[in-house]
Amino acid sequence: MFLLNYVLQGIGDSVTILSRGSASFAETARWAAESAVLYRVALVQVGAAWIAIGILAFALYAVLEPVNQRLAQLALFMRLGASFVGAASLMFRVAQARLYQASETADLFTTEQLRTLVAVSQRAAGAGFTVAMMFMGAGSLLFFMLFLRSRYLPGALARFGVFTSALVVAMGAAMFVYPEHTNALKAVGAPFFLTEVATALWLLFKGLPRRATAEARA
Numbered sequence: 683m684f685l686l687n688y689v690l691q692g693i694g695d696s697v698t699i700l701s702r703g704s705a706s707f708a709e710t711a712r713w714a715a716e717s718a719v720l721y722r723v724a725l726v727q728v729g730a731a732w733i734a735i736g737i738l739a740f741a742l743y744a745v746l747e748p749v750n751q752r753l754a755q756l757a758l759f760m761r762l763g764a765s766f767v768g769a770a771s772l773m774f775r776v777a778q779a780r781l782y783q784a785s786e787t788a789d790l791f792t793t794e795q796l797r798t799l800v801a802v803s804q805r806a807a808g809a810g811f812t813v814a815m816m817f818m819g820a821g822s823l824l825f826f827m828l829f830l831r832s833r834y835l836p837g838a839l840a841r842f843g844v845f846t847s848a849l850v851v852a853m854g855a856a857m858f859v860y861p862e863h864t865n866a867l868k869a870v871g872a873p874f875f876l877t878e879v880a881t882a883l884w885l886l887f888k889g890l891p892r893r894a895t896a897e898a899r900a
Contacts, residue, residue: 683738684882687731688875694727698775711796714782721779729772732814736765739821745890746828753824760821764814771810778803808864812857815871819850822874829881834890839880846874 698721714721739761747754781800784791791799826843829835835843853870856863 683734683741684878684885687734687738688879690727690731690734694724694731697721697724698728698779708793711782714779718779718783725772725775725779728775729769732765732769732772735768735818736762739765742825745834746825746832749828749832753828757821757824757828760817760824762821764818764821767810767817768814771807771814774803774807774810778807805861808861809858812854812861812864815854815857816851819847819852819854819874822850822878823847835881835884839877839884842873843877843881846877850874 739758742761743754743758746757778800781796781803784796823844826835826840826847829843830837830840849870853867856870857867860867
């Protein structure tokens with residue numbers, strides 16, 4: 683689920699956002715209108731990534747609940763909050779796609795009006811994303827604290843996870859307050875990405891100790 687989230691999110695965003703970074707508004711609107719099906723498929727992948735985050739939250743809870751039930755429940759709710767808010771913010775990206783397609787209808791909106799409406803929907807989607815990051819960072823911080831206490835992960839990796847999760851919470855708050863610096867602030871989340879990938883690979887190849895597996899089954 684760790685890896686699936688990043689794969690789905692990366693593919694969906696690469697089509698709708700990353701590959702269009704240097705394009706003008708008119709070029710992006712023309713491409714979105716001509717590639718409506720591809721655009722919707724990419725958005726479905728982003729939505730599936732938020733679902734994967736929700737499934738991952740429950741999986742982490744199932745493993746770490748024996749360590750501390752209350753903290754594991756709180757972490758579960760935080761990560762589920764990220765899944766719900768992130769998925770809900772997707773509606774603004776769907777609206778953005780519809781506005782791009784509206785540019786093909788003559789005299790419906792002026793180019794300036796469309797640009798303003800797209801900017802508003804993009805800002806709304808961005809606000810949803812940053813709130814979701816705050817939820818995710820808070821939930822991950824608690825989960826990594828439980829990983830540290832349980833010794834299911836190497837101590838250094840668990841401690842780094844606590845630190846990078848706190849960075850994500852701060853990053854989300856800063857992006858919400860200073861949206862004009864969103865692209866620069868995203869670099870703060872890079873260590874968190876590396877931590878989750880390292881955690882995924884550790885769990886995939888090393889697995890959990892037998893004691894942890896027995897507790898999860900019980």
